[in-house]
Amino acid sequence: MVDPLYDPRDAVSILRTSLMGKPLDMLKGIGTDYAACWEYLDLYYGDPRIISDAITQDITKFRGLREGEDGRFCELTHLVRRCHNILKQVGKESDLNNNHMLAIIEMKLTADDRKVYARHLQQKKEEASLQGLLSFLTEEMKARMRATAPVRNNPPQGKVNLTQQRGSAPGSYSNRSVPWKKCWGCESNDHWPDQYTVIQGLTIDARLEMAKEKHAYF
Incomplete structure (x- = not known):
């Protein structure tokens, strides 16, 4: 039984947001036919x-x-x-x-x-x-x-005063001197981490390991 609230356009929209570059361009003329989108992608990338x-x-x-x-x-x-x-x-x-x-x-x-x-x-x-x-x-x-990895020292006693870095994202505070970058994966300001192809291709565990290796966590 088909859910009366189901809209196939939602599935196509989700599929499009998951693609980029040439695969995304290939679906521009297909419309909202979800099955046709997958069939077209499979034709080029399924072999x-x-x-x-x-x-x-x-x-x-x-x-x-x-x-x-x-x-x-x-x-x-x-x-x-x-x-x-x-x-x-x-x-x-x-x-x-x-x-x-x-x-x-x-x-x-x-x-x-x-x-x-x-x-x-x-x-x-x-x-x-x-x-x-x-x-x-x-x-x-x-x-x-x-x-x-940085050596873990015991935190100093008393209040720690963190200041916002010059050029850092609004609301982000750190006591590090490393300049803030939009993408911690390649240390670039050209895109965000979720748009970096290397990160996109990693599993969740691999992303976590890479984030730790890049010191992208607090």
Whole structure:
């Protein structure tokens, strides 16, 4: 039985607000037909081969890491984890879990990172594999997040006077000297965090980890 209060235009509106860029532009001429919207999107983006090509290209285009880029190391870890999860869902996990793609991912690491990974494999007496690489990346990401976290000191006794930062969002107060940015994900003023493509592609847990790594919480 159809809910008499149900309006298909609401579903289409929600779908449109969840899209951006080319996918959103594709739906401009379809109107309020929810099924037609999904059918049109599926025509272009539902083929597992197309999804796999797009996923592997995201990794290939990722610029190799440089020394000291702990933030981008976390981005690479999130990217590989996300790509793995998506390819599993479409039955194309083998497109990432092969020697060619593993070599590409490894080459994104710094020379020192590759040495650490080689020692990691040697200690565990394992051959290179996607699961092993994901485990290494995740462990390293957590270690770097802990290493770069601020040292927790006991708060001073008495009243703490917090002042608003110059250029900060209205009503936001902090005792930090870091300039306020609209998007804490890429430290840019061009957009808000929910419009940052990297954050959009992360799971809730991954977003929380990234927020902690970027010190975006109080």
